[in-house]
Amino acid sequence: MTLAAKLYPILKPLLFRMDAERAHVWTTWLMRVAHAFRLIGSEAPTEAKAVDVFGLRFPNVLGLAAGMDKSAACVDAWGAVGFGFVEVGTLTPRPQPGNPRPRLFRLPEQEALINRMGFNNPGIDAAVRRLEKRRTKAIVGVNIGKNFDTPNDTAQNDYLYCLKAAYSVADYIAVNISSPNTKGLRDLQGEDAIRRLVGALRQEQGRLGFEHGRRVPVLVKIAPDLSEIQIEALARVFNELAVDGIIATNTTIAREAVAGHPLAEQAGGLSGAPVTKCSTEVIRAFRELLRPSSPIIGVGGIMCGADACEKLDAGAALVQVYSGLVYRGPALVGEVLDAVARRG
Numbered sequence: 392m393t394l395a396a397k398l399y400p401i402l403k404p405l406l407f408r409m410d411a412e413r414a415h416v417w418t419t420w421l422m423r424v425a426h427a428f429r430l431i432g433s434e435a436p437t438e439a440k441a442v443d444v445f446g447l448r449f450p451n452v453l454g455l456a457a458g459m460d461k462s463a464a465c466v467d468a469w470g471a472v473g474f475g476f477v478e479v480g481t482l483t484p485r486p487q488p489g490n491p492r493p494r495l496f497r498l499p500e501q502e503a504l505i506n507r508m509g510f511n512n513p514g515i516d517a518a519v520r521r522l523e524k525r526r527t528k529a530i531v532g533v534n535i536g537k538n539f540d541t542p543n544d545t546a547q548n549d550y551l552y553c554l555k556a557a558y559s560v561a562d563y564i565a566v567n568i569s570s571p572n573t574k575g576l577r578d579l580q581g582e583d584a585i586r587r588l589v590g591a592l593r594q595e596q597g598r599l600g601f602e603h604g605r606r607v608p609v610l611v612k613i614a615p616d617l618s619e620i621q622i623e624a625l626a627r628v629f630n631e632l633a634v635d636g637i638i639a640t641n642t643t644i645a646r647e648a649v650a651g652h653p654l655a656e657q658a659g660g661l662s663g664a665p666v667t668k669c670s671t672e673v674i675r676a677f678r679e680l681l682r683p684s685s686p687i688i689g690v691g692g693i694m695c696g697a698d699a700c701e702k703l704d705a706g707a708a709l710v711q712v713y714s715g716l717v718y719r720g721p722a723l724v725g726e727v728l729d730a731v732a733r734r735g
C-alpha cells in the first residue's frame with residue numbers, strides 16, 4: 392500500500408469536517424507537496440498490467456475521471472498514485488469561475504456527491520502550458536467543453552478551438568456534451584446536433600493529424616440519463632462517423648436513489664454509489680450497439696474492485712473513478728488494479 396493510501400484514513404475525518412470544495416482544494420495541495428517531496432509513489436508500472444486501447448498503450452486500465460484535476464495542476468502526482476491515465480478538465484476556450492459556491496455536496500450515507508461546479512477552469516491555453524511540462528508516464532486525456540455564455544449554435548467553435556489548442560499535448564481528447572451544469576449542454580446529445588458537432592471535430596482531427604504527424608483519438612462523453620431511443624440514435628451517429636470511442640457516463644440528474652436525503656434536491660449532477668448500476672447498463676447497451684472498433688471507458692460509481700470488474704464485464708475496455716476516490720482514498724487504486732488482475 393502506498394503512503395498516500397495509508398494516510399488517507401487518518402486525513403479523511405478531518406477533510407469530511409470541511410466544506411467539500413475546501414477539502415478538495417486542500418487535498419490537491421497536499422498531493423502536490425507530497426509529490427514534490429517524493430512522498431507518494433506506487434510501484435513502477437509493469438508490462439503485465441498494460442493494455443492497448445485506441446492505439447495507445449495504457450500502463451493499466453484505471454484512470455482518474457474528469458473534474459478532479461480540472462486545471463491539469465497535478466497530473467504527475469496522480470500518475471505517481473498509480474493511475475494508468477488521467478483525464479484533465481473540463482477545459483473551455485476562455486477561463487471561467489463556474490457557479491457560485493456552495494456547489495459541491497457530500498451525501499456520505501449513500502457514498503454520493505452532488506456537484507454543480509459549472510466548468511470552473513483556467514482556460515485551455517493555461518492547461519496546455521502546464522501539460523507541456525508533465526513528466527508522468529500515465530496517458531493524459533484532455534476533456535473539452537464550451538464556455539457557459541457560448542450559445543449552442545456556436546458551441547462547435549469552442550470545441551474546435553479546444554481541440555486545436557490541446558492537440559499537441561493530449562494523448563486523447565474527450566468531448567464533454569453531458570455535464571448537467573452548463574445550461575443546454577446536454578441538448579448537444581440530440582441526433583442532429585451531435586452529428587454536426589462530432590462531424591466537424593472528426594474533420595479537424597484528420598487535418599490536425601496530418602499537420603502533427605500523429606493521430607489523437609477523439610472520444611465523446613455521454614450522460615447516464617438517456618432513453619433506449621436516445622442511446623440507439625447516438626450509437627447510430629457514432630458508428631456512422633466512426634468515433635474513436637466513448638466515455639460512459641457522466642453524473643445523473645435523477646434523484647430516486649437518494650430521495651429523502653436533505654441534500655437530494657440540490658441542483659447538479661449526482662455521482663458515486665447511486666449511479667453504479669445505471670452507468671453499467673448504459674455501457675452494456677452501447678457495447679451491443681457500437682462497432683467493436685469503438686472502445687468504451689466505463690465510469691460511474693466504481694467504489695470497489697468488484698464494481699470496476701462489472702464495468703469491464705459489461706464491455707468497458709478501461710475504467711475511471713472520481714467519487715470512489717473521495718470515499719475510499721488512494722487505496723481504491725490498488726484495490727481496483729488487484730481485482731482486475733485477479734479477473735485475468
Ligand SMILES: Cc1cc2nc3c(=O)[nH]c(=O)nc-3n(C[C@H](O)[C@H](O)[C@H](O)COP(=O)(O)O)c2cc1C
Nearest residue numbers: 456457458480481506640641662663691692713714
Ligand atoms: C465534483 C465533480 C466535478 C466533475 N467535473 C466534471 C467535468 O468537469 N467534466 C466531466 O466530463 N465530468 C465531470 N465530472 C463527472 C466525473 O468525471 C464522472 O463522470 C462522474 O462523477 C461519475 O463517476 P463517479 O461516480 O466515479 O464520480 C465531475 C464529477 C464530480 C463529482
